Amino acid sequence: MSDKVQGPPTPKIHQQEFESADKSNPKLQAYHTPLLSADPSTNKDPSSVHPHSLKVNTDLPVASSQDLDQQKTPLSLVISSFENVQTLPTPMAYTPPALQPRSPIDQLHVTKRRDPNRARNLNASPVTQQRYLSELFPLPDSSGQRITSLPTVSEAATIDTSLDEDTVENEKPLLDIGEDILTGYLVDHYDEPLYWRKLNEIGTGNFSTVFCYESVDQTHPELRQVAVKRIKYPEELRGNKWDDSESKYTELLSRLESSLSRELSVLKSLNHPCVVKLFGINNPTFLQSGKPLKDLMSKNRGLPPCDMIMSYCAGGDLLTAAADCNGKIEMWLIQRIFAELTLAVKYLHESRVIHRDLKLENILLKYPLPVLIGMKNSPLFLQTNFIELADFGLCKRIEPGELSTARCGSEDYVSPEILMGVPYDGRLSDTWALGVILYGLLERRLPFDPPPNATARQRNRATAHRIARYDWKWYHWANTDSTAKEIVENTLARKTNRWMIDNIHESQFVKEAVTQFAF
Numbered sequence: 001m002s003d004k005v006q007g008p009p010t011p012k013i014h015q016q017e018f019e020s021a022d023k024s025n026p027k028l029q030a031y032h033t034p035l036l037s038a039d040p041s042t043n044k045d046p047s048s049v050h051p052h053s054l055k056v057n058t059d060l061p062v063a064s065s066q067d068l069d070q071q072k073t074p075l076s077l078v079i080s081s082f083e084n085v086q087t088l089p090t091p092m093a094y095t096p097p098a099l100q101p102r103s104p105i106d107q108l109h110v111t112k113r114r115d116p117n118r119a120r121n122l123n124a125s126p127v128t129q130q131r132y133l134s135e136l137f138p139l140p141d142s143s144g145q146r147i148t149s150l151p152t153v154s155e156a157a158t159i160d161t162s163l164d165e166d167t168v169e170n171e172k173p174l175l176d177i178g179e180d181i182l183t184g185y186l187v188d189h190y191d192e193p194l195y196w197r198k199l200n201e202i203g204t205g206n207f208s209t210v211f212c213y214e215s216v217d218q219t220h221p222e223l224r225q226v227a228v229k230r231i232k233y234p235e236e237l238r239g240n241k242w243d244d245s246e247s248k249y250t251e252l253l254s255r256l257e258s259s260l261s262r263e264l265s266v267l268k269s270l271n272h273p274c275v276v277k278l279f280g281i282n283n284p285t286f287l288q289s290g291k292p293l294k295d296l297m298s299k300n301r302g303l304p305p306c307d308m309i310m311s312y313c314a315g316g317d318l319l320t321a322a323a324d325c326n327g328k329i330e331m332w333l334i335q336r337i338f339a340e341l342t343l344a345v346k347y348l349h350e351s352r353v354i355h356r357d358l359k360l361e362n363i364l365l366k367y368p369l370p371v372l373i374g375m376k377n378s379p380l381f382l383q384t385n386f387i388e389l390a391d392f393g394l395c396k397r398i399e400p401g402e403l404s405t406a407r408c409g410s411e412d413y414v415s416p417e418i419l420m421g422v423p424y425d426g427r428l429s430d431t432w433a434l435g436v437i438l439y440g441l442l443e444r445r446l447p448f449d450p451p452p453n454a455t456a457r458q459r460n461r462a463t464a465h466r467i468a469r470y471d472w473k474w475y476h477w478a479n480t481d482s483t484a485k486e487i488v489e490n491t492l493a494r495k496t497n498r499w500m501i502d503n504i505h506e507s508q509f510v511k512e513a514v515t516q517f518a519f
């Protein structure tokens with residue numbers, strides 16, 4: 001059904017000059033931040049722009065070049081190969097009007113982040129950027145500040161509201177047994193608290209900091225080590241400084257609440273070996289209430305922490321793992337990882353969930369890469385999954401045939417139709433991102449990076465520009481055959497011809513691996 005929806009013609013994109021943070025170093029390549037726009041009333045908060053973000057003016061459907069001329073930020077210093085990855089893309093961040101003076105344009109920022117050090121806990125400072133998106137329909141003028149995920153009206157979370165007020169009233173007080181001890185409750189077992197001890201920080205994203213915890217009593221083998229994803233609340237909502245009678249805060253709070261509830265409710269409903277598991281939560285209200293933040297705030301005077309207790313992936317994320325070995329991952333392992341990823345996405349799509357943020361950073365390895373490689377000759381090889389797909393902060397439940405409008409995702413992985421702001425089939429945008437991932441693993445660079453040996457002009461061209469023109473090609477694999485190539489060629493393609501997840505699943509490359517799995 002969605003294929004019948006025609007996108008606009010390929011946009012004309014004007015390339016303009018930008019400022020370089022270090023013009024003296026020819027090795028530094030710029031990642032480009034396209035300026036997109038959806039709501040003419042939207043303005044940008046200059047303080048919200050990540051210092052490493054780069055904006056390049058593009059003539060995409062909604063922003064005039066004159067407006068875009070006014071926007072300049074420092075370069076993102078990125079080397080677009082795994083050898084020297086410094087930052088990689090961050091999801092699009094949308095800045096609602098907030099209290100800023102109104103500007104003639106509205107914007108959707110695609111910001112950069114991704115320092116592989118973040119996953120190695122090398123004092124990576126949490127990035128203050130926020131994820132997200134713009135909507136095709138206008139946001140209320142009162143919607144303030146930069147916020148996490150912005151659910152749309154049509155994307156409201158599916159929450160179990162059956163318990164609501166009573167549950168909240170009768171909830172047991174949390175035990176306070178030291179700041180390194182986490183009290184948590186398993187999903188649907190909210191009467192029995194369990195305890196974990198903090199070990200270390202294992203990752204940080206725009207919306208959360210992730211820690212490794214070990215179980216205090218060690219009774220449940222599966223729960224011995226867990227990842228605890230602690231939600232970072234938007235600065236504006238931290239502490240008790242804000243005035244909850246002000247509509248801009250109320251709006252921000254309800255968007256945050258809706259987004260968080262959606263992520264939790266989807267995660268709670270999923271059960272697949274290749275998808276990260278939500279074991280529990282530090283406070284049952286987050287899973288039980290239809291309005292957890294408001295309920296908890298009224299009791300706590302301020303936002304209480306939200307700690308999601310999840311399955312732990314000791315190998316960290318695939319981007320960092322690939323960077324650690326300069327992207328040199330053997331073909332059998334690429335095939336294995338990609339086949340598992342295909343199973344995960346197939347499961348999601350069959351469960352009517354779209355992920356919308358598929359990328360190397362969100363593919364977690366169950367064990368460190370050398371351990372996985374060592375498992376090749378072990379009996380466990382086919383019996384255990386190697387990856388888990390994580391970060392459901394932008395996911396959405398869809399109805400059959402439903403098109404989405406929220407413009408969200410991460411710069412290098414975003415499909416042309418999302419970029420152009422037309423209603424899109426989220427399943428096809430997910431398979432586009434799968435094509436980007438597989439290309440990245442094969443070529444050790446992302447498909448819409450400036451080409452190797454790029455001219456200055458090519459380097460300056462925005463990623464969005466290349467995406468909108470389907471401008472990618474093979475380099476390492478130009479003269480070599482592989483069954484993997486057909487997947488990339490059929491996913492980094494126009495939506496009318498693009499493969500769905502079942503096509504990928506049926507491809508020789510994936511089928512060969514999947515038919516051997518015993519998990």
Ligand SMILES: Nc1ncnc2c1ncn2[C@@H]1O[C@H](COP(=O)(O)OP(=O)(O)OP(=O)(O)O)[C@@H](O)[C@H]1O
Binds near residue numbers: 207
């Ligand atoms: N279950 C886990 N096991 C091990 N590491 C994890 C786990 N979950 C997350 N991490 C690490 O923490 C990082 C951030 O997690 P996640 O992507 O869920 O956070 P986020 O704030 O939603 O990020 P983003 O800014 O991409 O939206 C991951 O890239 C990964 O390195």
